[in-house]
Amino acid sequence: MRHKRPFSTSSCAITAFTSLVLLTGCTSISQQAIQPITTPQVSVTPAQTSLPVESGMIGLPLSTTCTTLVTVDELYKFNPNFALDPSKSPAAGSLAKLATDYKGISCTYVNLSGGDIITVSLAKLDNESFKRLLAQRSASSKPYSGGGVPSGFIGLFSESSSGGTLELLGNGYWLVATAPWAKSPDDVLKLVGPAIAKTGS
Numbered sequence: 001m002r003h004k005r006p007f008s009t010s011s012c013a014i015t016a017f018t019s020l021v022l023l024t025g026c027t028s029i030s031q032q033a034i035q036p037i038t039t040p041q042v043s044v045t046p047a048q049t050s051l052p053v054e055s056g057m058i059g060l061p062l063s064t065t066c067t068t069l070v071t072v073d074e075l076y077k078f079n080p081n082f083a084l085d086p087s088k089s090p091a092a093g094s095l096a097k098l099a100t101d102y103k104g105i106s107c108t109y110v111n112l113s114g115g116d117i118i119t120v121s122l123a124k125l126d127n128e129s130f131k132r133l134l135a136q137r138s139a140s141s142k143p144y145s146g147g148g149v150p151s152g153f154i155g156l157f158s159e160s161s162s163g164g165t166l167e168l169l170g171n172g173y174w175l176v177a178t179a180p181w182a183k184s185p186d187d188v189l190k191l192v193g194p195a196i197a198k199t200g201s
Contacts, residue, residue, distance in 0.1 A: 057129045059102025060172070062122065066107035069122055069195050075109060078191040082118070085110045095165065095176045096121040104174075109191075118179040120192055124199075130172045137167055137174075148189040150197045157185045164188070168196045 066084055075082050088108035090096035096106040096119050104123025111117070125133055134154065141156035144166070149155040153170030164182030166189060168175040175196045177188040 057102065057132065058126045059104060059129070060124045060126060061103050062105060062124055064105060064122060064198075066105060069105065069107060069198075070109070070120060070191060074191070074194055079111065081111050081113045082109045083112055084108070085117075088117075088119075090119065090121065094119075094178070095167075096178065099123040099174065099176060102174075116179070116181055118177060118182075118188060118191065120195065121176045122195075123174045124172050125174065127172065130169075130174070133174060134169050137169065141165070141167060144185045146185060146189075148186070148193045150193065153196060155185060159183070166192065168192065170196075171199060173199045 066086070070078075070084075075084070085108050088110075090100055090106040099121035100106050100123075102123040102125060104121055106119060106121040108117055108119050137156055138154070141158040144155035144157045146155070149168065150170070153168045156167040156169070158165050163178060163180035164184065164187065165176060165178045166182070166185045167177075173196065175192055177192040179188055182188050
């Protein structure tokens with residue numbers, strides 16, 4: 001007596017159908033996996049590196065350096081612990097950075113004992129540009145006319161979370177002194193008063 005095959009024709013048909021379904025499923029997954037992925041285009045705006053330099057504003061080259069703007073002796077009289085740090089650059093968006101954009105200079109002095117800093121910048125503009133700058137800065141800061149402001153210069157002072165800023169403007173020159181610890185113009189005027197006086201009248 002012959003033994004029957006373990007699988008009937010119907011079983012084979014079911015197996016074939018199941019395999020077809022599996023193959024079809026694999027094909028569908030494969031096709032989905034290679035579908036192109038579209039990513040929305042993102043426009044990147046470059047970070048602002050300074051306050052805006054307005055059209056038509058003309059800065060004039062300076063022959064002054066940080067060591068002539070504030071001499072070693074003047075710095076010592078202000079505070080014997082302070083020294084020039086030539087490795088420092090003006091912070092993006094600061095008035096000091098704007099001064100350098102106008103062909104000026106920016107100098108940072110560091111207290112070697114406590115780490116306190118003061119940044120002093122100087123720029124010179126042509127006559128019309130200086131008038132525009134003076135009007136802009138006067139609208140942003142409070143006037144200061146106390147002792148120590150050289151004749152022919154206008155003093156401005158402002159405070160923010162980053163400290164105090166004294167500005168001296170006259171004869172086309174714009175000097176800015178900023179210190180995190182400055183609470184009044186007198187805190188920095190002793191240093192920058194003699195500096196701006198060197199520009200002449």
